[in-house]
Amino acid sequence: MSKTQDIKETVQLIKDLVSIPSPSGNTNKVIQFVKDKLVQLGVQTIKNRKGGLIATIPGEDNTKHRVLTAHVDTLGAMVKEIKSNGRLKLDLIGGFAYHSMEGEYCEVETSNGTVITGTILMHQTSVHVYKDAGSAERNQANMEVRIDAKVKDEKQVRALGIEVGDFVSFDLRVQVTEKGFIKSRHLDDKASVAMILQLIKRIKQENISLPYTTHFLISNNEEIGYGGNSNITQETVEYLAVDMGAIGDGQQTDEYTVSICAKDSSGPYHYGLRKHLVQLCTAHQINYKIDIYPYYGSDASAAIKAGHDIVHGLIGPGIDASHAYERTHEDALIETEKLLYHYVQSQLVDYES
Incomplete structure (x- = not known):
């Protein structure tokens, strides 16, 4: 299969994954989708x-294990309150700003x-009615959901079955351009889940013998901080989170390379593993950028905070406008897939040196 066909498959998987609503706390449908894909590949799975x-794919050495993780849960919201005017007040799931969903x-x-269905709006949206339509703060008090139903009060909304605690998912608006850009909500981290699936498929198709038993965790609570902090075997030595590279002022990361994280809000990632990833990129002509994400945490850092004695790392495709209407490019996916392919076949980091 050509690289062009491979990347088209990855992009189609991304489109399929983002099309399944899965805010943290409500991920059964997308987990089942991933499980079905893995069953088709003949891969053993368990659900925690x-x-x-x-x-899990057994390796030549079963005394030392690796874990790779990507998360399938996304940002979203819950119904916080049913207002007297028939609108809904929201409570956010995950770390993002209200203005990003207006x-x-x-x-x-x-x-x-x-x-x-509905639309998320400022209460003071109409400029013909509200003098502060542009200046009012975008926050929980001012933003609401206008549902697509003939309702005028709380009683009529409840008659539809809507209740406090119901999950709210955002329209993904996925587009793939002729120039190779992928635009959608929730590329964080469904782009990485698609790449993990493609990696497993390639391992099986090419009958690759992995040097170490390798576990692939598709986590479902990363956006709320604890997706990857459990189910790590005692034999696990290395733990690699596959997530996104954050783009913005002061960042090296771009939409065309794989980003290798040196540090995020949790502190530095393992220096030896970071250097190993860079060496793999150099040896295999993989385009990469090293970066620091100041307001970021991953499943790898969650595992460290949970007390696991592991070597941890973080890589991913560069993604613009994280936690909003995100965008990346096929090039970033290709470079990330290449690094993953070579990483799972490489030797463990000598963490004692």
Whole structure:
């Protein structure tokens, strides 16, 4: 299969994954989608009690293990309050700003499975009515969901089955351009989940013998801080989170390379593993950037905070406008896939040196 076909498959997987609503706390459908893909590849999986999925490929050495993780949960919201005017007040799931979802279409999923569409708006949206439509703060008090139903009060909303605690998902607006850009919500981190699936597929198709037993954790609580802090075997030595590289002022990361994280809000990642990843990039002509993400945490840092004695790292494709309407390029996916492919076949870091 050509590289062009490979990347088209990855992009299609991304489109399929982002099309399944999965805010943290409501991820069963997307986990089942991933499980079905892995079953088709003949890969053993188990589901942990938190709802995450673990796939394992035995290696030549079963006394030392690796873990690679990517998360399938996304940002979202819950119904906080049903207002007297029939609108809904929201409570956010995950770390993002209210202004990033203003004007966004959304879906409210009731506890009985009914889906009702709506739009997230400022209460003071109409410039013909509200003098402060432009200047009012975008916050929980001022933003609300206008549902697409004939409702005028709280009682009529509840009659539809909507209740406090119902999950709210955002319209993803996925687009793939002729120039190779992928635009969508939730590329963080469904782009990485797609690449993990492609990596496993390649391992199976090429009958690659991995040097160490390798676990692939598809976590489902990363956006709320604890997706990857459990189900790590005692034999695990290295733990690599595959997430996104954050782009902005002062950052080296771009949309065309794989980003290798040196440090985030949790502190430095393992220096030896970082150098090993750079060496792999150099040896295999992989375009990369090293960067620091100042307001960021990963499943790898969650595992460290949980007390696991592991070597931890973080890589991922550069993604613009993180936690908003995100964008990356096929080039970043290609470079990240190359690094993953060579990493899982490499030797462990000598953490004692």
